[in-house]
Amino acid sequence: NSTTVDKFQNGCIFYDVTQGDNQSVCKKLQGTAYDCLIAKGDKYGVLSTSSSTLAPAYLTHLGWDFPSGIGSVNAYNLVMGWPE
Numbered sequence: 001n002s003t004t005v006d007k008f009q010n011g012c013i014f015y016d017v018t019q020g021d022n023q024s025v026c027k028k029l030q031g032t033a034y035d036c037l038i039a040k041g042d043k044y045g046v047l048s049t050s051s052s053t054l055a056p057a058y059l060t061h062l063g064w065d066f067p068s069g070i071g072s073v074n075a076y077n078l079v080m081g082w083p084e
Contacts, residue, residue, distance in 0.1 A: 013077045017068035021056035023047055 005012060024047045026036035037054055038045030049055045058066035 011077055011081070012074055013081060014071040014073055016062060016071045017060050017065075018062055019060060020067060021059045022067040023056050 005015070025044050026033070026038075026047050027044045028036070028038065033045060033051065035047060035049060035057055036045045037048035037051060046054060047057050049057050060067050064070055
């Protein structure tokens, strides 16, 4: 996790993202809101697995997850660790 390691004295290439989710804007598709919570009268809503309450579709956690994949990259360590 990027909040628990020294930013300058480590060899990590990827930092695991463990907080957050993939909430994003969504809208109806041909009159139907798929996985989208839209308040009455609004054109756009929020990605949700529930049509009545906000329930983020994918949360981050330890290891691989949908919102962040393998994590955020430390470009310097990636380049320096690349085989010649």
